[in-house]
């Protein structure tokens with residue numbers, strides 16, 4: 200490494216929205232320090248990998264990408280290789296990087312992102328390798344810059360970490376204990392975003408329902424529902440979403456907030472993980488099938504048009520065919536709008552990694568395919584209900600993939616656009632690029648399993 204490093208950077212982000220947002224923050228810091236983003240790693244003076252540990256394939260993809268960069272370092276190319284995010288929070292991963300990829304220049308973790316500019320500067324000026332990973336988070340850092348992916352929508356962290364220790368999950372070990380931001384800091388950030396043209400905010404936390412913010416001088420905690428009401432009053436913010444909610448903490452007060460907060464989108468991501476009470480107990484989820492279904496009932500009663508999505512793990516240790524069928528029947532009963540489905544992946548250091556009744560890979564795959572069929576069938580059915588209706592759609596970008604019966608070919612001055620309904624349904628339609636960032640009424644003319652096709656109404 201020499202210190203005449205190009206003032207350009209490239210970030211590869213693995214994993215969840217938290218990581219995506221952390222990458223936006225790192226990009227903001229680098230831009231502030233005079234670096235420019237580039238779309239190709241080979242043009243970057245600073246190459247960053249923001250890693251995820253949630254499942255084994257995330258680990259594999261990271262090591263695969265790192266392996267590809269090895270030749271460039273060996274050829275003497277001059278760039279700073281940084282690794283951050285969830286993987287370095289585990290000692291065995293740091294040991295592997297040190298042993299097999301000793302050319303990595305800077306390693307830091309999830310708790311000291313705010314230190315990134317200083318660490319990078321030291322790494323470049325002193326021409327030395329730096330490994331600085333904190334075992335726990337300190338004070339919640341505020342005022343970090345951010346280079347947003349979208350002009351009109353933004354992630355907003357409201358809390359960090361997780362106290363739940365689901366037995367399969369690595370997150371409490373990589374992201375530490377729960378720490379909530381102060382409500383006034385969040386409101387200040389959202390007001391600034393609104394001034395900057397943001398219309399939609401997505402509040403982020405591993406378990407937003409256990410948010411416990413404390414106002415300076417207040418003698419009680421601000422609940423998540425209270426925070427939503429505070430943000431609902433910020434001028435210019437038209438849509439508020441949040442993720443992720445833990446069913447055990449979903450309060451009646453929050454369900455009520457869907458009725459009282461005008462800008463709260465009628466959408467909730469409520470991970471169920473399994474439809475079997477026996478499996479849920481071994482997962483340490485603190486609710487059973489009946490309680491989950493009762494929550495769904497209350498949500499639908501209070502907000503009849505709510506869109507509900509979920510996460511499901513198949514092949515958790517000890518899952519029998521009967522347990523799995525409970526998951527299938529729960530999915531049919533709830534009628535999810537969509538679901539993220541995962542094969543159980545052993546995570547070193549978690550309790551479930553030590554469970555002896557691991558499910559054979561073949562069984563996991565077979566169940567996974569059956570589950571996906573049930574979920575897709577449900578999504579297609581739910582989407583079909585929108586045909587003929589007119590929905591407000593926030594136009595987000597040019598469509599990445601264009602498909603669907605009846606999708607108009609873009610006319611002169613038009614492109615195929617993608618947007619989202621209040622319930623977070625993806626809608627493709629032909630229209631002028633200038634609509635990006637605006638909320639417009641769209642007539643839904645056909646539906647697919649994963650998206651809707653619309654037409655602008657004039």
Ligand code: 5AD
Nearest residue numbers: 367368470510511541542543544546
């Ligand atoms: N194996 C498979 N899926 C997992 N998830 C978390 N840990 C694991 C694991 N070890 C899933 C859960 C969670 C989502 C973010 O990832 O469904 O809700």
Ligand code: SF4
Nearest residue numbers: 361363364365368370
């Ligand atoms: Fe992981 Fe459970 Fe915490 Fe979610 S609630 S991050 S699944 S431990």
